[in-house]
Amino acid sequence: MPKRGKKIQEAKKDIDRLALYELEEALQKAIDKKFTSFDESVDVAVRLGVDPRHADQMVRGTVVLPNGTGKEIKVLVFAKGEKEVEAREAGADFIGNDEIAEKIKGGWLEFDKAVATPDMMGTVGKLGRILGPRGMMPNAKTGTVTFDIKKAVNELKAGKIDFRVERAGIVHATMGKTSFGVQKLLENFYAFFDTILRLKPTSSKGTYLKSISVSTTMGPGIKIDPTFVKNISK
Numbered sequence: 001m002p003k004r005g006k007k008i009q010e011a012k013k014d015i016d017r018l019a020l021y022e023l024e025e026a027l028q029k030a031i032d033k034k035f036t037s038f039d040e041s042v043d044v045a046v047r048l049g050v051d052p053r054h055a056d057q058m059v060r061g062t063v064v065l066p067n068g069t070g071k072e073i074k075v076l077v078f079a080k081g082e083k084e085v086e087a088r089e090a091g092a093d094f095i096g097n098d099e100i101a102e103k104i105k106g107g108w109l110e111f112d113k114a115v116a117t118p119d120m121m122g123t124v125g126k127l128g129r130i131l132g133p134r135g136m137m138p139n140a141k142t143g144t145v146t147f148d149i150k151k152a153v154n155e156l157k158a159g160k161i162d163f164r165v166e167r168a169g170i171v172h173a174t175m176g177k178t179s180f181g182v183q184k185l186l187e188n189f190y191a192f193f194d195t196i197l198r199l200k201p202t203s204s205k206g207t208y209l210k211s212i213s214v215s216t217t218m219g220p221g222i223k224i225d226p227t228f229v230k231n232i233s234k
Helices: 002-012 025-032 084-090 098-105 118-134 149-158 180-198 226-232
Strands: 041-048 060-062 075-078 094-096 111-117 159-163 172-176 209-216 222-224
Touching: 002 226, 025 041, 025 209, 025 222, 075 084, 075 098, 075 118, 075 149, 084 094, 084 098, 094 098, 098 159, 111 118, 111 149, 118 172, 118 226, 149 159, 159 172, 172 180, 180 209, 209 226, 222 226
Parallel strands: 075 094, 075 111
Antiparallel strands: 041 172, 041 209, 060 159, 209 222
16 A cells, blocks of 8 residues: 555646646646556546536436547347347347346346337336446436437447436546547547536526546546636537
8 A cells, every 4th residue: 555655646746736727738647647557547527516406407418439438338238029139230248138137136247238128128127226326227318228229239339428417516427548648538528528518407507617627547636627628618
């Protein structure tokens, strides 16, 4: 632990905790400060001026990141008949129905995202206590309960992420890997912030983007100027 402490302290050098950086500069600093041997994720935390306790101020959405997340996503599709064929052709990693649902009840969870046709939700709904807490539960609001299996699988494979504001008014999301470099990360960030801004609730008053910070998996947080982000996302 002391060794790690020295490295993180070294990484914090030249980062002004009170300063608000432009997005590109913040991303470059985050990459430059990486001190681990593995390809770290680049994450963003956005504090919004909303009260999630009110249904009309809940911010939830999806976005297909132009350059993906850098992680290979294994997709499970719950379907029957011709939709099983469509799922297979779309590149789904696992396909099934009642039998695979029983397998999940037995502890099998070797997938990242799940898609289901509406007629399978009677079966999938019984898995809510298992899949829900892990963020794997198919949901019509995120486009994962649909008869358009091909589109759903393709988007997830391409880097579609879903997000929702937490109780404290914060949205967390992964924007890629340090190996992407600044330009690819910028493209992902632009797509994400465009979506966040479009989802601003009409009932939200005052400042919507209150604070933004970016960090790598092991690196320090770097604050971003919300005004700059708002301007570049227009």
